[in-house]
Amino acid sequence: MKKTLLTTAIALASTTGGISQAQAADLTISCGAVGAELTLCQEGVAAWEAKTGHEVDVVSTPNSSTERLSLYQQILSANSSDIDVMQIDVVWPGLLANHLLDLREVLGDDAAAGHFETIVTNNTIDDRLVAMPWFTDAGVLYYREDLLEKHGFEVPTTWQELTETARAIKQSEREAGNDRMQGYVFQGRAYEGLTVNALEWVASHGGGNVVEADGEVSINNPQAAEALDLAASWIGDISPNGVLNYTEEEARGVFQGGNSVFMRNWPYAWALAQSEDSDVRGNVGVTQLPAGGEDGESAAGLGGWNLAVSRYTENPELAADLVAFLTGEEEQKRRAIEASYNPTIDALYQDDEVLDAVPFFGTLYDTFTNAVARPSAPTGDAYGRVSNAFFSATHEVLSGTKDGAQAVEDLENELLRLKRRNW
Secondary structure (H helix, E strand, O other): OOOOOHHHHHHHHOOOOOOOOOOOOOEEEEOOOOHHHHHHHHHHHHHHHHHHOOOEEEOOOOOOHHHHHHHHHHHHHOOOOOOOEEEEEOOOHHHHHHHEOOHHHHHOOOOOOOEOHHHHHHOEEOOEEOOEEEEEEEOEEEEEHHHHHHHOOOOOOEHHHHHHHHHHHHHHHHHOOOOOOEEEEOOOOOOHHHHHHHHHHHHHOOOOOOEOOOOOEOOOOHHHHHHHHHHHHHEOOOEOHHHHHOOHHHHHHHHHOOOEEEEEEOOOHHHHHOOOOOOOOOOEEEEOOOEOOOOOOOOOEEEEEEEEEEOOOOOHHHHHHHHHHHOOHHHHHHHHHHHOOEOOEHHHHHOHHHHHHOOHHHHOHHHHHOOEOOOHHHHHHHHHHHHHHHHHHHHHHHHOOOOHHHHHHHHHHHHHHHHHHHO
């Protein structure tokens, strides 16, 4: 019976939607918190159960990735077998690697064949494949096709064009009586989502990746400061003041309710925007995020999740088989068609059924394969503190307490102190 630390898990998750108590099943898996993500996982697990005759308990963990990581660290540090299979963020493999099974030892050397090589490399720590790619993500720009056509604007290709287009359409719509219309919504709360947004702004302006692959702290430069200052100019203009507390779902709620011209979000929002109860169904386009300027390039932050097996599982072969099934081509295809989750298997981006369901998987293929990674690899165990420092500094600029130049200078000093201690 696996109950010792799951009791703690229940307490931790009680404020975020609950968690199921593990029973006498062959395996437990943590693969979602609430909503479509959890439902899709439950359906995939049920298919594996029907195929194999084994039983699996699906453990719903906190929706917050920060709280989920804390839960995993607590369970793994106790060498507990409470959760056999864990859904882990793309920035966690290095942090959790010592507690995770080398999947190649169980599934064979070709376990990850056909998956995007960049993600396989990300999940390979000290020559050990510690997680299988499950779905990938990259930031994309959603826009109202009907509003751009109505007001005579093209899809913006730079952040400055987006700013001007959003402002003009918002003003016109409000003058026509739509006093709830906003220009642009994004993830502005001080959390990991803001790290990704800010990295996209900075990288697209040619300001680097905060910390480069060789460990060099690169954030203190004029391009990075300019990017943050531009984003700050949106607050109270094209973006509501409330965006400073938006995560993905708050931004989606505003956009899907018909009250924003543009939105930055992940591909999952496509299926929801096209659902029957969506106010913008049939009027949404998706394109790559804008470039920083004429000399800049679009930069999409790399996201996504993987499935890993705890080293402390009592059934390593069975757990690895479940992971192989859930991350396999058939299951990834189902998830792509039903809920627009990006596959990590290259062949599915040429699959007609997938492309019929999510057309931009084809047009934005390069965006997904060339997404910008957060600096988790060079900063190792210190990544959590690095990210916290970055999103906190960005939030200060958005809130108007610092300008971009001061923020990146202060951030550089803080990151250099972390570097001396931790990487």
